[in-house]
Amino acid sequence: MRALNDNYIWTLRNATHAAVVDPGEARPVLEYLARERLELAAILATHHHPDHVGGVADLLEKRRVPVYGPRNEPIATLTRPVSEGDTVSVPELDLTLSVLDIPGHTRAHIAYYGAGMLFCGDTLFACGCGRLFEGTAEQMYASLQKLVSLPDDTLVYCGHEYTLSNIRFAKTVEPANAALEAREARDRRLRDAGKPTVPSTLGEEKATNPFLRCLEPAVVDSANKYLGARIADPVRVFAAIRDWKNRF
Secondary structure, three states: OEEOOOEEOEEEEOOOEEEEEOOOOOHHHHHHHHHHOOEEEEEEOOOOOHHHHOOHHHHHHHOOOOEEEEOOOOOOOOOEEEOOOOEEEEHHHOEEEEEEEOOOOOOOOEEEEEOOEEEEEOOEEOOEEOOOOOOOHHHHHHHHHHHHOOOOOOEEEEOEOOHHHHHHHHHHHOOOOHHHHHHHHHHHHHHHOOOOOOOEEHHHHHHHOHHHOOOOHHHHHHHHHHHOOOOOOHHHHHHHHHHHHHHO
């Protein structure tokens, strides 16, 4: 469901219960639960930013449920701190998700992975990645590499609808990438119809997302032109195009 300006709150559900991921505000969640006649079973947070946890306290006033989130981030409403190696079980949904540490956007950002789904908050976006607010380029690059080691058919559920602007930047970095042209045409049709462009798949991200393509010659060349220097190390390429995107 949509929230705030361009956030997504993801819902995992069956006929009677639902868990929500990154509820930046409570209202759309409460409306959805009432409309669908569902009981809230759990709340999962990927990081501490208010647009991802701002609705947790209000939801807990309606129903006390477990609140999972990163072990080392300041989330006052957290009841089940988790980090890599932990699992999250929602028995009402017969669902178990693995936790991955993916710092970079924030100090201890996490992702949830399971059943062919990846909930990655603001680390990996459709055709983009998050800003480095609390982490380093080295951390973010390593986090993205961890995510792309998952199967290509993994569905990527990110935190924001940034896809078309991300594609515009990606085409600047890699203008000859035909997969980007096809993706832009498809995703523009979706947005024109009022539909989300996500989830994408990891396979699609590997083919079109410049932040996952830092070894590709065209991406390296574009990073060199941006810097006015010769670099080839993928972390330095990543850092260059992340800085470029900040100014784009």
